[in-house]
Structure formats: structure tokens, C-alpha cells
Amino acid sequence: MGRQQHTSICLNIVLLLYLMVCFVLCPVSGITVSSPAEVHSVRGDAVSLTCTFTSTSRATSHMSVDWSYRPQTGGPPQAFFHFSALVFLPRDGQFNGRVKWLGSPARGEASIQLLNASLSDNGTYTCSVRNPPDVHGFPTSQTVLTVTPKVLAVHFSDVAVILAFILLPSAIITLALLGRMCCPPKDKSQAQGYQSPIEVTPGEEPGLKQIHSKEKNMTCCHIYLLIYKNHNTALYLMDHSNYGSRYQR
Template sequence: MPWTRTRQRIGAGDLAVHSLCLMLVCFVASPVSPITVTSPPELHASRGESVLLVCTFSSTSRPTSRMSVDWSYRPPSGGAPQTFFHFSSKAFPPADGQFQGRVRWQGSPARGEASVTLLNASLADNGTFTCSVRNPPDVHGSPTSHTVLTVTPKVASVRFSDVGVLLVFVLLPSALVTLGLIARMCCPQKEHSHHSKAYRSPIEVTEEDEYAAWQMRTKMRKKICCDLDKTEWEEGYYSQKTRPPGEQGVAESQC
């Protein structure tokens, strides 16, 4: 009787050890390995641009229909992340909320890509975007990655259209020619005025003009007198030929 009880105890102990070994073998033999998800730590964009939120993952298990991707957003003020995009065999974009109609799936699970594009970025999109990838049985490791997005106002830029370029090439030469003509018309007057002010006064100019006019009048008077004297002399000369010898005189010229 005691021997029977001892044999039963030994058999129960062997069964427990055998069960523990079987569980350990099954756990070691199962294909469980870590998964790694990576994303750029920071992204910068201007308001109105499209932003590619990059997310890649590596897993030893081939992606299947059980693989899933979740994108969540947390504003700079903090708080719990809000999931706005989900992928599992197909994409499920946000049906409402801040990102409605602005998220496009760009991933390819076969190549280890789980990226999305955010359209028409706004200043309200500033915050942290988290990419989470699950690919059972790979459930350990780092299945999430974070990216901080900074959206800034768009810098104003000058863009010339065809009409603008045409106006520039037409109006600019015309303006230059006009300015050149105006300068040409104004500069001689300025130089003449400066020359007059520098070398002689208005009084000197008036005296020279009066002196020139006086000389002209004097010459005219002399010319008139000479012409009259010449005429009188000729008349006297011919009259003397016809007069008697005693009455002939000599006409002298006063010029």
C-alpha cells in the first residue's frame, strides 16, 4: 500500500515536468520576433503644401491580411493621441474631423512602407504624428514611431506670367527712353543757367547787348552818310562839267 502511494506521487511529478517542458519547447519554437517601425523625427512644411508622412517597418514575418497600420495625431498642447487613419487589407481614411478628405494612403506592406500624404497642410496641423504597425505574430520590439510636424506660413514669392514678362520688356525700355529724353531736355538748360550765373551777371549781359546795338547803329549811320556824300559828290562832279569854268567847284566827301 505505501509503495503504491509513492508510485502515484512519482507519476504525477513526471507528468508536471513533462507538461512544463512541452510548453517551453512550444514557446521557443514559435516564430515570434521583434518588429521595428521608423519615421523621421521632424518634418517642416509651408501652409497649403502636401506633406508626406513617412513610415517604414521591418518584420521577419511576411505581411498578411492580419497586418494593420494606425496613424494618430496629438496637438502641441498635449492630450491623448487621436487616431485618424487605419489600414487593414485596405485603407480607411478619416470620415470626419480635422483631417477629413486630406489623407491619402501611400503605403505598400510588401515593401515595408506605411506612409500617408497629408494634403493642404494648415497651421492647425502642427503637432506629433504617430505611426503604429502590427504584423502578428511579430508583436514585440518598437511597433510605433513619432514625427513632429511644423507648418509655417507660406513665404510670398513673385511669379511672372507671360503678360507680366511682356509688360516688363515693353514698359521698362519705354520708361528708360522717356527718362533719357527728359534728362536731355533739362540738362542743357541747367548747364546754360549755371554758366550764366558763374561767369556773368544779368547786368553785364544787358550792357554788352546795348553796346553791340550802339555799334550797329553807328555803323548804319556812317554807311548812310557815306552813301549820301557819294551821291552828292557825283552830282557835283557832273554838274561841274556842264558849268562854266569859273563856277566849277570841288565836292569833298565827308566820309
């Protein structure tokens, strides 16, 4: 009797050790969900919230994905997306019509896309995946989304357009005006009807009429010498006429 009890105790000890080894070397299967810690986006853009999972069991129709949102100001999480063989999109709230399913359970994808991101979307997004019989592990993962206002930036192409449509026409107009000032058009009809302020009327000294036939680009020195020469000629003619009248008397 004593030997049988001793044998039974030894068998129990061996069975207990065997169970302990099985639990240590063969852990219970579980699921692992992962996602980026932070995601940055610009207001108005479409932002992808990535979520992947690994499971020792094949994804079946019992697998489910849930997304929840907690505002940046705090408060309890708000569930807004659910997948379980079918996609259940939000029908009200701030995410209504703005969520797109990007997941593929067969490839371990449970991602979504948020359309037309706004500043009110800033907060923490939690992805939860359940795939029975994997009931242990890390079935959730969180991502902090930061949406910033869009900054207007001037690119080199914009500067080139501004130079082409503003500075280039201005330069052309300036060159045209300078050319017109330096080289005025020679119109014969205008030249014949033009009368210089220093031109004399008919009946005065004929010598001064030569100024009108000269080119308009004469310098001040040339005009002064011409006037001086004509003035001396007029004085000579006046003296000669006076001398002739005296001689006749």
C-alpha cells in the first residue's frame, strides 16, 4: 500500500511538471495590433490612419475592426467605424461621409482614410481588432493625429509668371518710349507745317528762314551762330541801303 501511494505521488509530480513545461514553451496564441504613434496632415487633405495586425488564426467572418476617436480636449472615446464582414460607416457626427475603408483582413490590414481633414479632427484614434479564437495579446493600438492649417507658399514658377506678365511688358513699353524720344518720326507733312518759335514770319529777314530747313537735332551753339550770322547780314544790308539813298540825294 505504501509503495502504491509513493508511485501515485511521483506520477502526479511528473504530470504537474509536464503541464508547467507546456504552458511555458507553448504560450496561448494571441493577436498583435500596431499603428504609427503620430500622424501629421494639412487641413483639407485626405489622411490615412494605418492599422495592421498579426494573428496565429486565419481571419474569418467573426473578425471585427473598430475605430474610436477621443478629442484633443479630452473626454471619453467615441466609436465611429465598425467592420465585421461588412463595412459600417458613420451616419452622423463629424465623420459622416468622410471615412473610407482601406482594410484587407486577409493581409492583416485594418486601415481607414479620413477625407477633408479639419482642425477639429485633432485627437487620439484607437484601432481595435478581434479575431477569435485569438483572445489574448495586444488587440488595440493608438495614433495621435495632428492637423495644421495650410500655408500658402510662393514657388519659383509663380515668380516666373509674375515676371513674365508684369515686368516684361513694362520693360518693352519703357524701351519703346525711350526709342520714340531719342529717334522721333520724320513726317514731311508735320515738318512743313511746323513753325519754330524762333522762326520769323514772311516779310522779315530772309536769312532767318534757314533755321526751319535745318534738322531739329541742331545744337544750341549751331542755332546761336546762325542767328548771329543772319543778324550781321541784316545790319550790313541796312547800312548799304542807307548809303545808297544818301548817294542818290
